Amino acid sequence: MSLTAINLRCIRQDRLIFTDLGFSLKAGEILWVQGRNGAGKSSLLRMIAGLLKPVSGEIQWKGASVKEDPDGYQDQFRYIGHQEALKPVLSARENLQFWADFSGSHNVSAALKEFDLEKIADSPVGIMSAGQKKRTNLARLISSPAPLWILDEPISSLDTHYIELFKKQLEKHVAAGGMALLATHQDLNLPSVHKLDLDGPRGRNNE
Amino acid sequence: MAVDLHKFANPARFLRITSAIFPWAAIVTVLLLAVGLYLALFASPEDYQQGATVRIMFVHVPAAWMAMSIYVMMAISSATGLIWKHPVADLSAKAAAPIGACFTFLALVTGSLWGQPMWGTFWVWDARLTSMLILFFLYLGYMAIWGSFDDQSKAGKAAAILVLIGAINVPIIKFSVDWWNTLHQPASVATMDGPKIHSSILTPLLVMGLAYTSLFLTIFIIRVKAEILGRRLRILRLAHVED
Amino acid sequence: MNKFTNLIIRDIRLAVRQGSAFTMTLSFFVVAVTLYPLGVGPELNILARIGPGVLWVGALLSCLLTLDRIFQADFEDGSLDQLMLGSLPIELMTLAKIIAHWLTSVVPLILITPILAVSLNMPADGIWVMMLALLVGSPVLSLIGAVGAGLTVGMRRGGVLLSLLVLPLYIPVLIFGVAAVEAAIAVLPMGPHILLLAGLSLGALVICPIAAAAALRLAVE
Numbered sequence: 001m002s003l004t005a006i007n008l009r010c011i012r013q014d015r016l017i018f019t020d021l022g023f024s025l026k027a028g029e030i031l032w033v034q035g036r037n038g039a040g041k042s043s044l045l046r047m048i049a050g051l052l053k054p055v056s057g058e059i060q061w062k063g064a065s066v067k068e069d070p071d072g073y074q075d076q077f078r079y080i081g082h083q084e085a086l087k088p089v090l091s092a093r094e095n096l097q098f099w100a101d102f103s104g105s106h107n108v109s110a111a112l113k114e115f116d117l118e119k120i121a122d123s124p125v126g127i128m129s130a131g132q133k134k135r136t137n138l139a140r141l142i143s144s145p146a147p148l149w150i151l152d153e154p155i156s157s158l159d160t161h162y163i164e165l166f167k168k169q170l171e172k173h174v175a176a177g178g179m180a181l182l183a184t185h186q187d188l189n190l191p192s193v194h195k196l197d198l199d200g201p202r203g204r205n206n207e
Numbered sequence: 208m209a210v211d212l213h214k215f216a217n218p219a220r221f222l223r224i225t226s227a228i229f230p231w232a233a234i235v236t237v238l239l240l241a242v243g244l245y246l247a248l249f250a251s252p253e254d255y256q257q258g259a260t261v262r263i264m265f266v267h268v269p270a271a272w273m274a275m276s277i278y279v280m281m282a283i284s285s286a287t288g289l290i291w292k293h294p295v296a297d298l299s300a301k302a303a304a305p306i307g308a309c310f311t312f313l314a315l316v317t318g319s320l321w322g323q324p325m326w327g328t329f330w331v332w333d334a335r336l337t338s339m340l341i342l343f344f345l346y347l348g349y350m351a352i353w354g355s356f357d358d359q360s361k362a363g364k365a366a367a368i369l370v371l372i373g374a375i376n377v378p379i380i381k382f383s384v385d386w387w388n389t390l391h392q393p394a395s396v397a398t399m400d401g402p403k404i405h406s407s408i409l410t411p412l413l414v415m416g417l418a419y420t421s422l423f424l425t426i427f428i429i430r431v432k433a434e435i436l437g438r439r440l441r442i443l444r445l446a447h448v449e450d
Numbered sequence: 451m452n453k454f455t456n457l458i459i460r461d462i463r464l465a466v467r468q469g470s471a472f473t474m475t476l477s478f479f480v481v482a483v484t485l486y487p488l489g490v491g492p493e494l495n496i497l498a499r500i501g502p503g504v505l506w507v508g509a510l511l512s513c514l515l516t517l518d519r520i521f522q523a524d525f526e527d528g529s530l531d532q533l534m535l536g537s538l539p540i541e542l543m544t545l546a547k548i549i550a551h552w553l554t555s556v557v558p559l560i561l562i563t564p565i566l567a568v569s570l571n572m573p574a575d576g577i578w579v580m581m582l583a584l585l586v587g588s589p590v591l592s593l594i595g596a597v598g599a600g601l602t603v604g605m606r607r608g609g610v611l612l613s614l615l616v617l618p619l620y621i622p623v624l625i626f627g628v629a630a631v632e633a634a635i636a637v638l639p640m641g642p643h644i645l646l647l648a649g650l651s652l653g654a655l656v657i658c659p660i661a662a663a664a665a666l667r668l669a670v671e
Contacts, residue, residue, distance in 0.1 A: 014441055071537060087464055368601060373619070387625040
């Protein structure tokens with residue numbers, strides 16, 4: 001199991017964000033994408049998730065271009081964006097249940113337990129705090145499991161206790177042979193992590 | 208240099224070819240317009256019922272032809288842009304839109320000027336005029352969507368989707384408006400179906416049609432050029448900001 | 451298919467829980483239609499004459515106001531990204547959302563039409579055909595509307611643009627819809643009009659989900 005990006009180029013509004021960007025990620029590895037605001041962290045993650053088409057370059061899953069089997073690839077990852085993708089009028093459980101059904105899995109109660117959400121599982125998301133919403137969103141990683149996690153700022157608005165909890169989940173996932181692509185400002189102090197710095201020679205900032 | 212100019216390599220060839228055509232197109236436009244207007248306004252016979260008013264038709268009918276064909280051209284161009292991702296395709300549809308809108312407007316104005324002596328009022332909900340009016344709305348929507356996106360390549364794709372949906376709808380709208388008009392047709396009102404085709408009338412109509420086509424081509428070349436150069440200017444400015 | 455119906459059920463559930471959405475559109479429809487007698491005078495003959503047109507235009511405008519609900523909320527809270535990434539093809543996902551919109555926003559309008567029709571002095575034959583015509587023709591409103599909503603999703607001031615894009619495309623439905631009701635009132639055959647409306651709905655059903663899906667792919671980029 002491997003994810004490879006080759007010579008990705010990203011242009012937004014006629015502006016070059018990055019070019020010739022490549023990396024490769026194997027089972028059990030974490031890639032930490034670093035960079036300033038506007039360096040293209042979110043764009044890269046959206047590109048890997050297939051939401052944004054690269055101007056040129058290729059993304060490969062298990063050595064084959066994802067274009068060959070886009071549907072098959074879509075089942076292999078879970079994308080967690082900036083926004084929580086939760087409906088305020090539904091409870092945490094209902095939200096998770098919908099997304100679990102939508103991706104054809106059903107581990108909702110386990111997910112609620114792992115992220116310490118059982119007590120508030122049946123209150124509407126609309127009255128939750130930002131951190132609680134974030135945890136509910138992250139719980140989708142457990143309720144709809146997938147080998148590759150694509151996480152855009154997963155720990156923003158979490159307090160230290162829950163950052164530790166999230167790190168444990170992440171380490172468990174990697175230990176079980178999973179992979180993660182992570183964009184954060186904060187250093188998570190993970191023991192073994194590969195780094196991809198978008199401010200480096202591939203980005204526009206050093207040209 | 209921040210952004211590849213390879214995306215804009217094609218425009219270079221496009222610019223070269225169009226620059227060569229441009230002076231000829233301009234000359235042909237002037238000649239055809241002069242001949243066409245003379246034939247239409249002086250040489251053509253007066254209608255035994257409508258008098259000189261019938262001559263408005265020579266301005267009106269070809270304008271209506273242009274209004275329709277420019278929309279079709281935009282749809283074809285946009286389809287090309289969506290399928291083969293040719294960078295000039297979206298820009299040329301964008302460049303054609305205001306010209307098409309102007310021809311539509313010309314058709315509307317001349318139609319209502321013709322209507323005044325014929326119907327005694329400047330506006331009658333005639334089938335052809337109503338279709339033209341709706342086409343004008345479609346042009347307005349198309350131009351508005353270009354203005355509503357910050358990202359021009361996104362705007363191009365969105366406008367392409369819109370114009371394709373519009374093009375599928377144009378015949379349906381035309382059909383429904385004709386249907387509506389026959390249902391509500393008050394008896395004994397002159398319609399704008401145009402004069403009966405007769406060679407003394409057909410020649411000026413065709414010459415005017417050709418004159419409009421080359422007028423379109425002339426303005427179109429200027430506008431596409433301006434679009435391409437505008438795009439380049441934007442990229443150069445961005446590069447300047449970033450260096 | 452399960453995911454498809456699940457998505458429809460979710461959207462309906464969201465609309466029901468938010469509640470206010472239903473009542474606001476309905477209130478708008480009622481108020482808009484009420485303006486006509488106040489504007490043109492209460493003479494029953496005139497009202498009966500313009501009734502079908504007034505109801506159809508009212509339904510068109512009310513539907514227009516609800517279009518941004520199809521994708522806007524999902525776009526803003528990131529759900530749209532997730533919906534695009536699901537294993538349900540995007541065209542079907544779009545269709546599910548369109549069906550949910552039609553059920554929650556347009557069907558209530560159809561149900562309230564008889565009351566408004568009576569207030570406009572429409573004969574009983576006309577009322578039934580009015581409802582039939584709306585039932586057959588109104589899917590076009592949601593379908594074409596979804597394309598416009600997809601194109602304008604995420605735009606500031608998208609609403610005005612949306613109406614400029616969508617309203618001209620609604621004209622055929624309006625014409626055939628009103629013609630069906632007027633035919634019924636004049637005791638003429640209304641079959642052809644209803645069939646034309648059905649044809650428009652089927653055509654839109656084929657084309658619009660594809661176009662709306664293309665618009666959404668663009669929107670999440």
